[in-house]
Amino acid sequence: MTVTAPPVVIETPPAIATPVRAGAGSKVLAWVIMLAGVLYFFAPLVATGERAFRAIGRTFSFEAFRRVITDPEFLRTFGESVINAVATIVVSLLVIVPTAYWVTLKVPKLRSIIEFITLLPFVIPAVVLVFGLIRMYSRPPLAILGSYGSTRIILICAYAALSFPYMYRSVDNGLRAINVRTLTEAAQSLGATWPTIVWRVIFPNLRVALLSGALLTFAIVIGELTVALYLGQHTFGPFMSNLVRNFVAEPAALTILSFAMTWGAMGFISYLTRRQPGKRRMRRRP
Amino acid sequence: MAFLVLDRVRKEFGGSTAVEDFNLAVEAGEFVSFLGPSGCGKTTTLRMIAGFEKPSVGRISIGGRDITNARPNERNVGMVFQSYALFPNMTVGQNVGFGLKLKKVGREETQSRVNELLELIHMPDKGDSYPHELSGGQQQRVALARALAIRPQVLLLDEPLSALDAKIRDELRIEIRRIQRTLDITTIYVTHDQEEAMALSDRVVVMSRGVMEQVGPPFQIYNYPETRFVASFVGKLNQIPGVVIDSKTVQCGDERLQTTTPIEESPGTAVNVMVRPEELDIGAGEENQLVGVVESVNFLGAIVRVRIARGEQMITADLFNERLLELPEVEEAVTISFPAHACWVMKAN
Ligand SMILES: Nc1ncnc2c1ncn2[C@@H]1O[C@H](COP(=O)(O)OP(=O)(O)OP(=O)(O)O)[C@@H](O)[C@H]1O
Ligand SMILES: [Mg+2]
Numbered sequence: 073m074t075v076t077a078p079p080v081v082i083e084t085p086p087a088i089a090t091p092v093r094a095g096a097g098s099k100v101l102a103w104v105i106m107l108a109g110v111l112y113f114f115a116p117l118v119a120t121g122e123r124a125f126r127a128i129g130r131t132f133s134f135e136a137f138r139r140v141i142t143d144p145e146f147l148r149t150f151g152e153s154v155i156n157a158v159a160t161i162v163v164s165l166l167v168i169v170p171t172a173y174w175v176t177l178k179v180p181k182l183r184s185i186i187e188f189i190t191l192l193p194f195v196i197p198a199v200v201l202v203f204g205l206i207r208m209y210s211r212p213p214l215a216i217l218g219s220y221g222s223t224r225i226i227l228i229c230a231y232a233a234l235s236f237p238y239m240y241r242s243v244d245n246g247l248r249a250i251n252v253r254t255l256t257e258a259a260q261s262l263g264a265t266w267p268t269i270v271w272r273v274i275f276p277n278l279r280v281a282l283l284s285g286a287l288l289t290f291a292i293v294i295g296e297l298t299v300a301l302y303l304g305q306h307t308f309g310p311f312m313s314n315l316v317r318n319f320v321a322e323p324a325a326l327t328i329l330s331f332a333m334t335w336g337a338m339g340f341i342s343y344l345t346r347r348q349p350g351k352r353r354m355r356r357r358p
Numbered sequence: 359m360a361f362l363v364l365d366r367v368r369k370e371f372g373g374s375t376a377v378e379d380f381n382l383a384v385e386a387g388e389f390v391s392f393l394g395p396s397g398c399g400k401t402t403t404l405r406m407i408a409g410f411e412k413p414s415v416g417r418i419s420i421g422g423r424d425i426t427n428a429r430p431n432e433r434n435v436g437m438v439f440q441s442y443a444l445f446p447n448m449t450v451g452q453n454v455g456f457g458l459k460l461k462k463v464g465r466e467e468t469q470s471r472v473n474e475l476l477e478l479i480h481m482p483d484k485g486d487s488y489p490h491e492l493s494g495g496q497q498q499r500v501a502l503a504r505a506l507a508i509r510p511q512v513l514l515l516d517e518p519l520s521a522l523d524a525k526i527r528d529e530l531r532i533e534i535r536r537i538q539r540t541l542d543i544t545t546i547y548v549t550h551d552q553e554e555a556m557a558l559s560d561r562v563v564v565m566s567r568g569v570m571e572q573v574g575p576p577f578q579i580y581n582y583p584e585t586r587f588v589a590s591f592v593g594k595l596n597q598i599p600g601v602v603i604d605s606k607t608v609q610c611g612d613e614r615l616q617t618t619t620p621i622e623e624s625p626g627t628a629v630n631v632m633v634r635p636e637e638l639d640i641g642a643g644e645e646n647q648l649v650g651v652v653e654s655v656n657f658l659g660a661i662v663r664v665r666i667a668r669g670e671q672m673i674t675a676d677l678f679n680e681r682l683l684e685l686p687e688v689e690e691a692v693t694i695s696f697p698a699h700a701c702w703v704m705k706a707n
Contacts, residue, residue, distance in 0.1 A: 254443040257410055258501075260430040261437040262457035262508060276447040 117331070123324035136325035145311055150294075153308035156224070157293035160231040161286045164239045167232065169282070172243045173274060176252045183244075190240035193233055198298040205230055206302065220304075227303050231296065235289040242288070246281025250274075284341040291334050359422065361386035361544050362407070362512055367416035369402050369568075376402045378568045380416070387542040389535070391555035394565035395591065400548040403565075404514050407546060409433050420511050436505030438515040442497040444489040450476070450500050451485035457508035475503040478537060495526040502534070506541065513538070513545045519554065531557060552592050556580065564588045586704055589632055596638070596673050597630040598648070599706060608703060611669070615646045616698040623705055633701040638675035640664065640686055643695025648673065650694065652686045666694060 124136050140146055168190075175186050193201070209216050209226055216222045252274065259269045275282075297309035312330075316323040360383030367380040377399040384390050392400040405411040407418060409430035417426045425433050444453050451472050458468040476482050479499040489497055498518055505513060518534070519527040535558050538545050549555050555562045556576040564571045564579060564587070572579060572588045583589035590597075600610035605621045607614055608631050615631050623629055650668035662677045664686060675694055677683065686692055 250446065251441055251443060254439050254441055255445065257408075257430070258437065258439065258443040258504075259445075259456070260410075261408055261433070261435055262504070263431045263434075263460045264456075265431060268460065273445055273447075277445075 120324045120327050123321055124328050126321075136321035137329070140315075140322050140325050140329070149306055149308045149311040152306065153294050156228055156231065156307060157290045159228045160235060160293050161289050163228060163232040164235045164289055165282065165286070168236065168239045168243050168285075169278070170270075172240060172247055173252065173270070176244075176247045177256060187240065187244070190236040193237055198234070198296075199302070201230060201233070202299045202302040205299075223303050224305060227299060227305055227307075230299050230303075231289075231293050234296070234299075235285075235292060238288040238292070239285040242281045242285030243278065246278040247274075249281075250277045280344050283344055287337045287341055291337055294333070295330060360384055361388075361421055362546075363417075363419045364403070364407070365417045365419075367403070367406060367413045367418060369399070369406060369411060370414045376568055377406070380570060382563060382570070382573065384544055384546070386421075386544055389538055389545045389547065389558060389560045391547045391549055391559040391562045392565055393549060393552055393555040393562050393592070394571075395550060397567075398565045399568040400550075400565060401516055404516055404546060404548050407512065408435050408437050408514055434508065434511050436508065436510035436513045438498070438501050438505050438513070438518045440517040440520055442489070442494070442501045442521075444497055444501055444504070446489055448488075449485065450481070450487050450489070450492070453489070453500055454485075454503045454507050456504065461508065471507060475507055478506075478540070479503045479533070493526075494522050495530055498522065498530060499533070502537065506537070506543070511544065513543050514548075515545065516548045517550070518547075520549075520551070527554075534558065556592075564592065566591070586707070589704065594635050594674060594676075596633050596635060597704075598633070598668075598671070598673070599628070599630055602627045602629055602703070606698075610648070613646075613648055615648075615701065617701050617703055618699045619702040621703045623703065628706040629703045630706050631701050631703055633696055635663070635674040635676040636661075636678075637696045637700035638673070638677075638694050639696065640675060640677065640692050640694055642693050643697070645695070645698045646701065647693055647695045650692060652688050652690045652692055655685055655688060657685070666692060 125132050125134070128135050171186065175182055205226055208214060216226070255273055255277075256269055259273045264272070295309050295312065296307070297313055300307045300309045301313070312323070312326055315326060362382075362384040364380050364382045367377065368375065369377040380403055382390070392403060394400055402411060406413050409425070409428060409432075413426060417424060419425060420433070420435070444450075445456065448456065451469075454472045454475055455468045458471060463471070472485065473482070476485055479502060481496060481499060481503075484492065484496070484500075489500070492500065498521075502515075502518070515534070519530055522530065531554060534547075547555070547558060556579075559576060561574060562576055562579050563573045566587045572584045574582075579588060580593055583592060589595055598610050598615070600608040600615065602621055602623050602625050603609050603614070604625060606616055606618070608617070608621070608629060610631060617631070621629070648668060650666035650673060653665040653667045653672065656663040656665075657679075660679055662679055662683065662685065664675045664677060666673045666675060673694065
């Protein structure tokens with residue numbers, strides 16, 4: 073420590089002498105970085121938009137969008153993916169909410185282990201997951217990959233696993249924001265049973281967390297390609313991928329659409345997050 | 359038979375004992391405090407009464423009913439937490455009415471009970487507010503009202519004031535006692551603040567390391583502590599080392615001190631003479647006298663705290679302020695005196 077002290081003393085005077093220039097320099101640098109970021113992010117989007125809105129010749133039109141939306145496969149695959157997404161959300165909630173609640177309440181020591189387990193989908197590539205599933209469920213005693221319907225159930229379960237990192241995070245954050253243990257005990261001493269506590273006390277206070285977890289899950293499932301492809305499911309992901317391979321303007325239109333949906337979902341999350349339960353009345357007060 | 363009874367209760371957490379051989383009989387309408395340093399088992403004992411922990415050994419009963427194994431939601435016990443624990447998604451009115459709703463009490467009856475309780479906590483017009491719109495003190499009042507709404511047989515409070523400012527704490531302390539008296543409800547109050555315990559309680563249970571050290575009214579606990587721990591934990595205490603001469607006399611350095619409390623230790627035993635700072639006077643007295651040099655004088659308002667060095671040892675004297683009081687000077691040699699009935703003797707450790 074005593075060795076490093078002198079340089080600090082020597083370097084101090086110049087820093088004090090040129091505070092304005094240093095400030096201006098870093099400001100310029102900040103703007104440059106900002107601009108680079110914006111370009112990096114928006115340039116492809118603008119290019120895509122260009123493609124999408126100029127499907128015929130050079131004129132602006134919604135033709136590409138019209139073609140995509142009126143494609144019967146678009147509605148069918150999108151509808152199927154929406155149903156898959158909703159089912160995934162239900163499965164994921166049923167697994168994660170009680171688990172996270174119980175861990176927080178009874179075995180907080182296991183918290184980091186559970187969190188690690190829920191993060192596994194980040195580490196294991198979807199391809200590995202899907203081949204694992206195929207190996208597991210295509211031969212006795214668990215040969216249930218026979219029909220399209222039963223495979224779809226496997227698909228939904230796989231999606232639920234893929235959603236765990238997001239769902240667990242959201243729910244866990246929600247649980248951290250309220251004092252789960254004390255609230256549970258307060259309700260208990262007032263005579264509440266377990267179902268009452270979960271339904272009347274914990275659930276209402278987790279509404280925002282559950283919604284944001286659900287919307288993230290929705291966003292993942294809607295466009296998922298790998299698992300759906302290998303399990304031979306005719307969902308929105310494979311439909312999009314097919315479109316990309318065979319057309320030019322339509323995929324661009326689709327990209328813009330899915331961007332709009334994702335941003336809409338994000339905006340909805342942040343709107344809900346600001347509108348916490350019980351905070352409505354704030355605005356009415358003078 | 360007493361209303362709330364803890365009979366040889368003991369609690370272990372994986373090998374280590376948090377509470378040991380806890381025996382207590384609380385009368386109906388009595389206000390009892392658990393007082394002790396951090397980690398002594400106050401909360402654990404309270405949680406066993408509430409049903410959040412099961413005793414490893416022993417029995418607990420309320421109003422003659424054995425509740426040792428009853429679930430928390432079957433006990434009819436009101437609980438107030440340090441962190442208020444109001445339900446954030448419910449209004450004040452809904453919070454207070456929550457327990458009644460669970461009991462399927464009718465709408466009108468619930469409403470009138472809620473109003474009655476909001477009246478009791480002096481917040482009649484806050485029924486529609488949400489918890490986050492209230493101050494800490496107000497939230498804790500609501501928590502109290504919520505616990506009382508279900509007409510519990512016993513009210514349990516775990517350090518309910520320790521998250522609050524000193525001024526609010528004093529106000530709410532008085533409020534809690536007033537409400538407790540109004541409803542005549544049997545109350546257990548956990549605190550590590552001795553002033554709080556003294557000011558509120560009919561009886562205080564002093565605890566240390568999971569063991570009950572002494573149970574008694576505040577006056578008894580303060581003036582007649584039975585163990586060394588109680589003597590030094592509750593209030594300030596001077597301990598003057600010496601050697602027993604006979605059943606009334608101790609030799610302390612060059613001086614001899616008398617006590618009217620018979621000394622049980624045999625002559626020659628090393629002991630401490632115990633005396634509270636407020637029993638000491640500056641100036642010569644008729645019974646016990648000590649000489650020393652003034653080390654510091656602190657004017658605290660109602661009290662003037664004088665620290666006097668007697669060789670290596672420090673003695674604290676608390677003098678009541680009055681306008682004619684002559685403050686001693688620092689470094690001044692003084693005589694301090696106290697009556698023989700003011701002190702007692704405990705064996706040196
Ligand atoms: N759930 C538990 N598991 C293991 N040990 C526990 C548990 N609860 C309490 N203890 C231990 O029991 C002892 C008593 O704890 P308790 O919370 O009753 O103390 P306290 O008197 O309320 O202290 P404080 O004033 O800090 O609140 C402590 O040593 C604590 O570590
Ligand atoms: Mg405690």
